């Protein structure tokens with residue numbers, strides 16, 4: 489019988505609970521013992537741990553956030569911090585660890601593996617910034633939250649014939665801006681992966697205004713820069729009546745979509761199967777709708793390619 493530890497780390501993401509449920513329920517089904525580690529690596533170092541049973545994960549599949557709580561923990565980036573972590577895992581008799589988080593959390597899991605402690609990563613981040621997987625848990629829900637917001641802003645933007653800049657999350661990855669921009673019918677999408685000129689944005693506004701389109705939605709990825717500053721430059725150049733909305737943490741919450749719940753469930757079960765097979769230092773992902781797993785070092789060394797075709801398509805569809 490194996491003893492599995494599970495934690496959630498980094499920015500929370502809708503669907504993390506569905507992944508926790510899948511790991512706990514499938515592990516118990518296969519006869520394992522499961523310990524939930526609260527507040528990510530911070531809770532590991534501080535020994536904030538409890539055993540989980542089938543009902544610990546009851547009534548959570550539909551809930552956003554993470555019942556295990558999450559954190560960012562600087563101490564775990566140090567050798568000393570990780571050594572404490574490994575000592576605590578051993579003290580509880582934990583044989584292997586499931587880490588649900590993003591690129592940063594996976595770096596932590598990789599370091600644990602280098603210390604000889606078996607860890608498996610499940611991608612939970614709204615950013616969709618991991619190259620080895622088509623989707624991360626939470627990305628779909630957040631896209632839907634953003635398009636809901638774009639729709640509402642569009643109503644007032646159209647009534648007042650305004651330009652609205654909507655700043656969305658994604659750290660250094662433009663996926664949220666790009667796909668939510670496409671689905672929300674944005675006129676302009678600005679992402680960190682593609683250089684842009686304020687002049688081009690203004691020229692587009694002038695062109696569309698000439699054909700009678702008086703409102704415009706600009707979706708800006710946070711990694712590019714400040715939405716207020718961009719707004720000021722556009723007003724200076726065009727005299728537009730312009731408003732800025734920074735969506736912020738509303739994007740991280742909410743009940744996960746069916747897509748994220750199903751993805752999380754499939755990934756959680758695969759993570760447990762890997763551990764039962766004695767596999768370690770691997771991450772779970774999805775490609776072409778098939779659940780895959782790969783070496784964690786390999787996954788983290790992959791560079792994400794930006795979907796330039798879709799970016800060009802947004803331009804064509806918004807003229």
Ligand SMILES: Nc1ncnc2c1ncn2[C@@H]1O[C@H](COP(=O)(O)OP(=O)(O)O)[C@@H](O)[C@H]1O
Pocket residue numbers: 497498499529559560561562563564565566589590591592593594595596597599612613
């Ligand atoms: N290089 C690293 N070595 C060890 N742990 C790391 C490393 N990078 C990040 N972590 C751990 O993972 C946590 C979450 O990382 P972060 O980048 O904030 O979020 P995410 O995992 O969602 O990308 C960090 O606070 C830290 O505890």
Ligand SMILES: O=P(O)(O)OC[C@H]1O[C@](O)(COP(=O)(O)O)[C@@H](O)[C@@H]1O
Pocket residue numbers: 498499500590591592612613614615657658659710740
């Ligand atoms: O929770 P915080 O500290 O406000 O961090 C905000 C950042 O976290 C995210 O929401 C999620 O990023 P991670 O999944 O990498 O933690 C980013 O999109 C955003 O830049």
Ligand SMILES: [Mg+2]
Pocket residue numbers: 498590591592613615617
């Ligand atoms: Mg990240």
